[in-house]
Each structure stands twice: as structure tokens, then as C-alpha cells.
Amino acid sequence: MALAAAVSHAAPPAKPTAAEVLQASRADDWRPLDPGRTLLMQLGATGDAKGGEVLIELAPRFAPRHVANILTLVRERYFDGLAVLRVQDNYVAQWGDPEAESAEKARPLGQAERKLPAEFEVPLRGLPLSRLPDVDGWAQVTGWVDGFAVAADPRANRAWLAHCYGVVGAGRDNPADSSNGTELYAVIGHAPRGLDRNITVVGRVLSGIDLLSSLPRGGANMGFYDQPEQRLAIRSVRVLDELPPDQRPALQVLRTDTATWRALLEARRNRREPWFVHRSGHIGLCNATVPTRPAPKPAS
Template sequence: MPAPFSQGWVENIRTFARAKWYDNITVNRVQDNYVVQWGDPNYDNPEAEGETKALPEGLHAIPEDCYKTDFGNNKCTFTVPNVMDLLTTAEAAAADAEASAISAGQALLDVYGNELPSIDIENTQTSTTKEGWHERDSYAPWVEFYAGWPVAAEQANTDWKFWPVHCYGMVGVGRSYSPDTGSGAELYTVIGHAPRHLDRNIALVGRIISGMENLSSLPRGSGALGFYTEEEFDKRTPILTVRVASDLPEDEQPLFEYLSTDSETFAKYADARANRRDPFFIAPAGGADICNIPVPVRPTPNG
């Protein structure tokens, strides 16, 4: 996720990867129409009996109120590299093209200012759109795409809080009961209908932009919550290595680009998703859930 969303957890994930902690972990849970979860098979697993893996040093403990941001919450800002390193490879390609060399958080403040961002999908506008929100979402007063990411918002008194939402392919941080918020040792991705009831209850840190089929097609677990039982040990897919892409040699770094969600092309794409006009459809829906408008992402040549 780009700043200022979930940055404490994002930095933890970099720490795990650079410590090679993720190497040789496994996929431990596959719950149909819900999530695939991976990590240490002996951590917070009702089906496991082994010892847990020691965590690396330097991890952040992130408070629950960092699930949301007001774009100026310094408590949820952590020491990280420049804004380009905060972006996923998809966002980085677009940000390079735009030469947006502004500080993390300031990018959103410039948009936020004294007015909320305006809706950029014309066919979902309502009479309150110019105020910066609309009421077509069941889980939040307002939803929108920010820099290619699906986000939601609510107003409390005069302040607005924003958060990313649980769409298909989004990656979240597993946790125990409150006040635990998770470290990043356990991660999951959504493989079914968007579980939006998890929004603001678990940190979202990114999304899968390539290879999703390798996770969604895994055999389902028969244990509690879809965990693999000890008898299903052979179903636990090993994860051999995890590396930070920006740490790789430049010619080995995977590059992606996304369709700008501020563009006229994206507005037309969103309209097409909401109003199917091909011959098969009899009654176009006239609208679309934010999770039913996946932002197109594609690989780009490296070199």
C-alpha cells in the first residue's frame, strides 16, 4: 500500500523479507470463498503442535487506530525510504512517469486540502458527489479509487478517516484478538466474495497483481477455519523465498503499470463494468460495487 496507508505493517514486511524470515514458510489455510493464509505453520494455527519460529528484531507494534488514516496522522508514520520505495511496483511505474517527487503523505494532503477528492467515475455520481463522497456502498459512506487502490471513508465531526477495502486479491495481516494488530508474520489474500466486514478490523498491506491463480486454486483445508490438519501436511504449499523487489538487481526487478484511476479511459472502463451493453445482457445493473471494478494491471518490459 502507498503512504499513508498501513505503513507500519508495510515496513515490518520489508523487515521480514530482508531477514529471510519468510523463506521456507508454508500456506497453512485455504478457506473456500474467503482467504488463503501463509506464514509459520506453528503460529496461531489450531491444527499445529510444533514450536513457533522466532521473529526478527526491529518490528513495529502498530496501534489499532492506524487501520484508518486522516492523511496527517504522524503516529502512523514510520521511518521509511523515499516515497518511490513506498509504492508497489505497479504504482512505481506510473509515479516514475509522472515524476511525483513529493513526500509521502504530502501527496495525499495536496489532494485532500480543504476539500475531499471528487468522484472520478461519472456513472456513480450522486447529488453529494461534489462534497467528495457518495452513498452507494453498503459498508462506508464514501468509496473511491486513490492512485489505483480501492479506499473508503467516513466523517467524524469535522475530520475524515480513510481506509483500504477488502477486495479480491487484497493482502492483509493476520492477527489474534484485540489489541493485537499483527506483525506481518501471517499474511492472507482474499480468494472469494469481498469480505468487507473485515475493513478497519485488519490491516491491508497490498494486493496480488500476478499469479493469483496459484493461490485461489489450492486445495481447501478441512480443519477449523480452513486450516490444513496434521493429516493434510502434504497440502501445505512451501514458499521458498520472498524478497523485496527494489532490493534486486535492476535488470531483475519485476515492473508493472496500472490504468490511471484518474483518467478518462478508467471512467469509461468503470461505466462499462456498471452498464454491460453487449448482446447477452438484458438489464444493465446501472452501477457496480467498488470491488467489481478491478484496476487493470499489466507487466512492462524491464530494460
């Protein structure tokens, strides 16, 4: 009886921190980059201190027509030599053709489509959604699909990609069907969820968002640069499958359909690190960023 009492009063095992969850992850908790739907954008001239690499994962499940068009544009070198045109504080960094409004000077689109339907939503039914149990102010249901933050309305059977930090969308004019992927932006500020279901989201930045978010801010006109020399040039954009394997970024992305991901959410919801005084018991969809890591080198 004494032994039983001692066992029953033993302290429960300590729950792991986020770092400990990731440290204990298994190899199959991580997935490689898909080279056919990942873009590498090189910004700035060689040696430019403001330049660097931005790695973008596309979302064909949610915006198939736009993603296909962007891939065509990239493979035909549409973006090479264009520029970052706009950096609006706590909002977006945007890139594209500075002469896009000029019929005479605009860069030709080649084989890419000039007009696409808006792709704001997809059916929820059948999506492999890893649900987030926490309440969201913007949608009845939230979670992740393929590592992308997703919001949904089950009654309407609709789901959409949420405008979280690092999300990449296709800029448009007033008509809903006026985007085609030639003008893209990345969210660099607090998640502007009011844009959800108003713009076609085409992907997310996996690495390099620190570069985009630290660029000099533009002028009073929504952050557009006033002078051409303020713009940061796009040296090149490539689909990873265009590059030799040894020149592709060697990154892995944590899968969001695993026990490790669920444990990581709990560790972030209730922080166990000694610094934290209060555990919130809650996490927002856009606070739960999906980790990446360098791909382990193969054993020699």
C-alpha cells in the same frame, strides 16, 4: 435547413466497451511498479504444479508501520521456507510460520518489531481519492487511492482500505494491536467487507491470485491444513528492488486518477458488448478491479 436537420438527427457516437477504453489508453495512463514496495513471493518447490509467483503491492500510505515491518521481515528472509497454512473456501488463503505459537520453535523476527499499533483507518482529508459515484452499502463514500479500493466516512474524517478480492491483510488475535505482518492472508472469495476496519490491510495481489484461490481447501478448522504435508511451501519472498531489473516482473498498473479510469468505470457500469441484454447502470467498489498489463518493450 435540410442540412441542419440531418446533422441534428444524426445518431450519437457509440460509447466504448471496456476493451476499447483500454485499447485507446495513453502511455501516461499507466504507472510502473514501485520496486521498493512490491513483493515477489515464490511458492512451491521448483517444478511443483501447485507453485508459482504471487506479486503483492504494499500500501504504505494506509499502513506505514506494518508495511515497514513487512519489508524488514522480507529483507531478513523471515518468510523463506515458511508455508501457506490455511485456505478457506470463499474467504482467505493465509501464510506464515506454522510454529508461531511456540516460544521455543517460532522463527526469530530479527530486526522487525514484535508489536505494532492497529492501522485500521487514516484521515480522509488530504487523500487523493478518485470517487466512485455509485452507492455502497458499507460506507458513505468510496473510490480509489493509488489503485487501492477505499471506503470513507467524511463526517468522521476517516478512510480505510476495503476488503475486496485479492486484498492482503495482517492476521491478528483478539487484541486489535496483535498483528505485526508475520502472518498474512489474501482474500480469495466474495469481498468480506465486514472485516473492514477490523484488520490492518497492508496491500493487494497484482498477479497470482489465481494460484492462491485454486489451492486445495483446508480442514474444518477455518480452512487450516490438518497435516504439515498439505501445506504449500514458500520458496522465497523478495522486495523487487533486491532483484536485478531484468528479473523483476514487467507490469504496469492503470492509474485511477485519469479520464481513462473514469471511462473504464462507465464502460463496466453500462456494458456495451453485444452479449449483454440489460445494462445495470451500477458498479460496486469491489467489482471495479484495477487492470494491469505487461510493460511495453522499449523501441529499438
